[in-house]
Amino acid sequence: MLMASVVSSAPEDHLKPYFLRARRTFLFAWLFSFCASLFMLALPLYSLQVLDRVLSSHSIETLLMLTLIMMVGIVFYGIFSALRTSLLNQIGLWLEAALAPKLLEDAITKSSLGQFVNAAQHQRDLAAIKSFLSGGVSTLMDAPWSLLYLLVIYLIHPQIGVLTVVGIVLLCGFGVINELAIRKLNALSSEESLKSNLLADTASRNAEAVETMGMMANIIHHWQRFQKPAADHAEHAAARANLIQSVAKIVRLFLQIAVTAIGAWLALNNELTVGGMIASSILIGRALQPFENAIALWKSFLIARESYRRLNAALASTTQLERGTLELPVPEGHISVENIIYTPAKSAPIIKGVTFRLAAGESLGIIGPSAAGKSTLSKLIMGLLPPTHGAARLDGAETFKWNRANFGKYVGYMPQQVDLFSGTIKDNIARMDLEAPMENVIAAAQMAGVHEMILRLPNGYETQYDQMRYSLSPGQRQRIGLARALYNNPRFVLLDEPNTNLDGDGERALLGALTRMKQAGITFIVVAHRPTIVSMVDKILVLKSGTVERFGPRDEVLRMYTPAGIKHAQQQAAGEVADLPPHAAEGGSV
Numbered sequence: 001m002l003m004a005s006v007v008s009s010a011p012e013d014h015l016k017p018y019f020l021r022a023r024r025t026f027l028f029a030w031l032f033s034f035c036a037s038l039f040m041l042a043l044p045l046y047s048l049q050v051l052d053r054v055l056s057s058h059s060i061e062t063l064l065m066l067t068l069i070m071m072v073g074i075v076f077y078g079i080f081s082a083l084r085t086s087l088l089n090q091i092g093l094w095l096e097a098a099l100a101p102k103l104l105e106d107a108i109t110k111s112s113l114g115q116f117v118n119a120a121q122h123q124r125d126l127a128a129i130k131s132f133l134s135g136g137v138s139t140l141m142d143a144p145w146s147l148l149y150l151l152v153i154y155l156i157h158p159q160i161g162v163l164t165v166v167g168i169v170l171l172c173g174f175g176v177i178n179e180l181a182i183r184k185l186n187a188l189s190s191e192e193s194l195k196s197n198l199l200a201d202t203a204s205r206n207a208e209a210v211e212t213m214g215m216m217a218n219i220i221h222h223w224q225r226f227q228k229p230a231a232d233h234a235e236h237a238a239a240r241a242n243l244i245q246s247v248a249k250i251v252r253l254f255l256q257i258a259v260t261a262i263g264a265w266l267a268l269n270n271e272l273t274v275g276g277m278i279a280s281s282i283l284i285g286r287a288l289q290p291f292e293n294a295i296a297l298w299k300s301f302l303i304a305r306e307s308y309r310r311l312n313a314a315l316a317s318t319t320q321l322e323r324g325t326l327e328l329p330v331p332e333g334h335i336s337v338e339n340i341i342y343t344p345a346k347s348a349p350i351i352k353g354v355t356f357r358l359a360a361g362e363s364l365g366i367i368g369p370s371a372a373g374k375s376t377l378s379k380l381i382m383g384l385l386p387p388t389h390g391a392a393r394l395d396g397a398e399t400f401k402w403n404r405a406n407f408g409k410y411v412g413y414m415p416q417q418v419d420l421f422s423g424t425i426k427d428n429i430a431r432m433d434l435e436a437p438m439e440n441v442i443a444a445a446q447m448a449g450v451h452e453m454i455l456r457l458p459n460g461y462e463t464q465y466d467q468m469r470y471s472l473s474p475g476q477r478q479r480i481g482l483a484r485a486l487y488n489n490p491r492f493v494l495l496d497e498p499n500t501n502l503d504g505d506g507e508r509a510l511l512g513a514l515t516r517m518k519q520a521g522i523t524f525i526v527v528a529h530r531p532t533i534v535s536m537v538d539k540i541l542v543l544k545s546g547t548v549e550r551f552g553p554r555d556e557v558l559r560m561y562t563p564a565g566i567k568h569a570q571q572q573a574a575g576e577v578a579d580l581p582p583h584a585a586e587g588g589s590v
């Protein structure tokens with residue numbers, strides 16, 4: 001029974017509902033865009049009136065009146081275009097507020113299931129769409145209102161109207177050519193730069209290995225394999241777009257000149273006034289401007305469209321885990337794992353039917369060679385991975401189905417790789433609850449035996465982790481991770497190889513912590529192979545290739561792995577213990 005249902009349906013548009021919800025705002029933005037265009041008509045009409053009326057009538061009064069009307073018109077133009085931009089900005093902000101947490105949540109869920117996600121790219125894509133909304137969309141919104149200018153031109157003189165239509169058609173043609181010429185190149189460029197960004201990310205995370213082993217040249221060379229084509233494609237696209245834009249600009253200017261020339265010719269034939277000639281020259285410029293701008297904006301439109309596509313794909317594959325919503329009371333700490341099997345997608349089973357029980361307050365050591373499935377079993381016990389079959393229960397309730405926020409209050413978990421969050425050491429121990437009471441944090445740190453170590457940090461509990469990232473050793477991080485696991489008196493704690501990076505002091509602190517956990521009656525599981533820690537537990541489970549090789553009271557299991565025990569077992573059942581896990585054998589030397 002697989003609980004993770006990955007909903008995937010390619011043709012559906014998962015972003016559309018968000019835009020549909022903003023359709024009223026879009027409509028208002030468009031209306032404001034119309035009003036702004038209407039007031040923008042004031043300028044050519046003003047020129048027309050001044051040239052045709054004021055100059056012939058010599059009426060200063062008319063001039064003053066017209067100028068006043070004109071100024072009011074410009075103020076309204078400013079107000080309406082500001083309102084439009086502000087509404088579009090609002091849509092962008094609102095979209096981000098609605099989507100960003102959802103995308104982050106989905107990225108965390110997918111990562112917890114071992115899937116690859118590029119969470120930073122999602123946020124970059126969202127930013128690209130947001131920036132296009134506030135920049136590009138306003139220009140595109142203006143384009144339909146060019147018809148308004150076209151109408152006025154037509155009223156001034158039909159022939160000039162025809163010329164404007166020719167201009168609009170030509171520019172639309174250039175727009176299509178532009179799209180065809182740069183779309184593919186831009187897509188290729190963004191695909192390659194995605195890869196180069198990802199590589200740059202991993203390279204900086206592996207900086208120490210790169211530096212010490214002289215891998216710099218190789219890494220840069222490897223990075224350039226993606227970065228160079230990305231830059232080349234982008235440059236190629238930019239060159240083409242530049243050419244098309246320049247030609248479009250020349251055409252627009254030609255048309256403007258043509259309008260003036262034709263206007264002058266019409267004026268000579270008394271078919272048009274001087275004012276009409278000047279006004280139509282301004283108007284054709286206005287009518288063609290949005291189309292010319294659209295060509296210039298096409299690149300950012302393509303970027304936004306790519307981002308839209310990627311986000312849509314991310315939303316299409318959102319992983320919804322069918323977890324329960326039940327809030328359960330504080331558990332006592334009984335653990336039961338019932339014939340649990342775990343088979344990841346497209347893979348052989350990793351856990352092949354593990355069963356065991358722990359009473360409240362009991363402790364267990366899970367030992368076994370690398371890749372035996374210890375971490376996978378731990379994640380199944382903690383309800384992180386959905387069991388393919390069987391169940392892991394805490395006080396009878398399936399851990400995977402348990403409401404996470406509620407479950408988290410009662411348990412502590414230390415993953416094999418401990419990394420901390422940006423924030424203070426206190427915040428980290430308090431599981432990023434920024435309002436956590438200090439005494440609870442100190443209690444957890446003392447239980448983990450890490451209080452003194454934290455006090456020795458530059459700012460004690462208030463030390464910012466980011467500033468200490470490189471001076472905190474993995475062992476120190478692990479010890480803070482232990483305090484985080486023990487925060488707020490959990491009833492059940494699982495530590496995945498808590499001693500991998502510990503020195504003697506750290507190990508002693510860990511042993512002290514385990515003793516205190518025992519005294520506090522906490523049920524705990526320690527994944528380990530070091531004999532010192534195994535000596536602290538009540539029971540031992542030997543895991544090998546995803547199956548339980550041994551499970552029982554500590555001494556009984558360990559006896560099997562002492563040299564004498566091995567010999568004894570070999571005599572009893574030859575072959576069964578012949579290929580002992582090396583770690584388990586180590587454990588026998590206690």
Ligand SMILES: Nc1ncnc2c1ncn2[C@@H]1O[C@H](COP(=O)(O)OP(=O)(O)O)[C@@H](O)[C@H]1O
Nearest residue numbers: 114344347350369370371372373374375376377
């Ligand atoms: N999501 C996964 N998909 C496929 N294989 C996996 C996945 N997670 C772990 N494995 C494989 O399962 C095996 C057990 O891994 P793990 O539980 O980390 O072992 P251990 O903690 O005992 O070293 C390894 O061979 C690992 O490569």
Ligand SMILES: [Mg+2]
Nearest residue numbers: 374375376416
């Ligand atoms: Mg492991």
